[in-house]
Amino acid sequence: MGERTCSVDRISELPDFILHHVLSFLSTKEAARTGLISKRWQYVWETFPILDCNEWFFGRELDILNPKELGLPKDERRKIFDRRQKFLSYVDEKLQRFPEENLCVNKFLLHITLVSNNLASRVDAWMDLVSDLSVRELDLYLTVGKERFYVLPLKVLAMESLRILNLRGCLLSSSFNRNAIKLTSLIQLHLRDVSIDEETIQDLIFSIRSMEVFSLKNCLGFENLEICDHDKLKKIVYHPHKDLKVKKFxxxxxxxxxxxxxxxxxxxxxxxxxxNSACQNLKRLSLCGIPIDTNWLQSMVSSFPLLEHLFLGGCVLQQVMKLSSSVLKETYLCNCRKLVEAEFDTPNVHLFEYRGKKMPRLNLNSITGDRVAGLSVRLNNMDNSWFLKLNSFLRDNKFHDLTLSMTGSVKKIPFSAKGFMGIQISPFKLNNMTLVTHALTLGNYAGLLDGLFCSVRPQILSLELNYYSPEFLKRLLKSLVVDKPKCCCSEEFQCWRHMLKDVKLINNVKGFQSTTSVLNAMTLKNLTEFLDEWAIEAHKTVQSFGTLIGDTLSFHLCW
Structure with a gap:
């Protein structure tokens, strides 16, 4: 008789708090599936201290405010109603069981569409239960009708255990008594799509002395916003409502x-x-979607001696911009209207991202270690002149890593390898070049590689996987695999295909398997099949969750 083997499930023997910690790294759906493994795991899931009550788990159509107005047939409306009842019962059961069994709740998330006034009273009852559970993080995502809000019970603002509070779709009334706000442990307060007046904002700031992060996004009810007289606030996020013309911030x-x-x-x-100039500890400044006078910006940058990070996105600037700072270490300038030329005297910047019509001029003379550049370009602008400027830009400023975002839809990029013959230029050596594409179509992928590798020689080529990229990357990789180059080299011009000795895949993305790391015809076939499957799963993910976390294919290039 052969030896009998016995498998021991040592993971299930671990204490509850360790298994709960393991589940915290999973999505709610994945964590819920662990309850099917055994009775032990079912208990672990049922006592998991993170309650994620999202109506979308019972059907995405539950967020429809009025199915009848959309013309949905009666049987479809009945299905939506039944699923909503199951969701409501699920929340009832979860919230009633935890206090009955003396179980703790670290985090409670509720996402629900209030299709009737009765549901508001249901949420009130849930908030009564939650307020007695010593919850540390509360996330209320309430969808309501136009110009309607859920009136937040005062009990929520008296939860002394809360450290993080996220509110969406709520009404915070000035009728609240300032002394009734007892969020003594709160560190982060995030308000989104909330109706709140200036007085209530001031009451919250005055009462929550432990608060370090205060965020207001798309909120209504006030014309001016003044934040002062607080000795712990470190981060302020303010995104005005599109219909609210704030006069002063x-x-x-x-x-x-x-x-x-x-x-x-x-x-x-x-x-x-x-x-105010009293904000001498300001380190990060991000301004988006507003008109900015460059003189005002220079004054702002010069006023704060610790300002290391500057982000400008979608701002309206003058055609010519000059900025000087010896303190800045990270600078991002993206999609700023009217801007044609930009000059930066920022010698200590090590991370620089720029999206504009022309290559910016920089003064980065000091040695600050590895520098990272991020540039954006439309495919129809990638002519010989642009690639020459790219080479000079990277070389003059000693960049080591480059992220290049490409957009547009063209049959052929304007680059011509013959145009490089006779030009005294040597490709600039990079540690890493990452290509990010939002391009729809491109006819000559080989031409794109010709232009890139005539300008730069990266040791690592990284290709970002996003919703737009699979087809683009398949064709790009096919152009990269050439067994016997048919082009010719001369003393004036050395084709990159003759200089590239080997290409190896250095990190496999999740789900991709290959018998060899060398990029050849077989690996290319496997990658093509993988990208097709990845695109299908990406489409499902976007439909289910609305967002997609990208991945990266990376290759080592041996020159």
Whole structure:
């Protein structure tokens, strides 16, 4: 008789708190599936201290406010109603069981569409239960009708255990008594799509003395916003409502380290932004979607001795911009209207991202270690002149890594390898070049590689996988695999295909398997099949969750 083997499930023997910690790294759906493994895992899931009550788990159509108005047939409306009842019963059961069995709840998330006034009272009852569970993080994502809000019970603002509070679709009334706000442990307060007036904002700031992060996004009910008299606030995020014309945004916080102001106002109307000089600890400044005078910007940058990170996105600037700072270490300038030329005297910048019509001029003379550049370009602008400027830009500023974002749809990029013959240029050596594509179509992928590798010689080529990229990457990889180059080299011009000795896949993305790391015809076939499957799964993910976490294919290039 052969030896009998006995498998021991040592993972299931671990204490509850360790298994709960393991589940915290999984999505709610994945964590729920572990309850099917055994009774032990079913108990672990049922006592998991993170309650994620999202109506989408019972059907994405549950967020339809009025199915009848959409013309849905009666049987479809009945299905939606039944699924909503199952969801409501699920939340009831979860919230009633935890206090009955004396179980703790670290985090409670509720996402529900209030299709009737009765549901608001149901949520009130849930908040009564939650307020007694010593919850550390509360996330209320409430979808309501147009110009309607859920009136937040005062009990929520008296939960002394809360450290993080996220509110969406709520009404915070000025009728609240300031003394009734007892969020004594709260560190982060995030308000989105909330109706709140200036007085209530001031009451929250005054009462929550432990708060370090305060975020207001797309909120209504006030015309001016002033934040001051607080000794712990480190981060302020303010994204004005698209229909709210805020006149003045003022901050006076000596403890402030990060400010994020982002407007979605299509008219780009000016808002007076006052960051008092007392904010001497400001390290990160992000401004988006607003008109900016470059002199005002230079004054802002010069006023804060610790400002290391500057982000400007979608701002309206003058055609010519000059910026000087010896402190800045990271600079991002993306999609700024009217801007044609930009010059930066920022010698200590090590991470620089720029998306504009022309290559910017930089002064980065000091040695600050490895520098990372991010550039954006449309495919129809990638002619010989652009690739020459790319070479000079990277060489003059000693960049080691490059992320290149490509957009557009062309049959052929304007680059011509023959145009490089006779030009005294040597490809610049990079540690890593990452290609990000939002391109729809491109006719000559080989021409794109010709232009890139005539300008740069990366040791590592990384290709980002995103929703738009699979077809683009398949064709690009096919152009990279050439067994016997048919082109010719001369003393004036050395084709990259003759210089490239080997290409190896250095990190497999999740789900891809190959018998060899060498990029050859067989590996290319496997990669093509993988990218086709990845595209299908990506489409499902976007449909289910609305977002997609990208991955990266990386290759080592031996020159």
């Amino acid at each position: 003022s901050i006076n916080l000596p403890t402030l380290e990060e400010l994020d102001f982002c407007s979605v106002d299509k008219d780009k109307t000016a808002c007076e932004i006052v960051v």
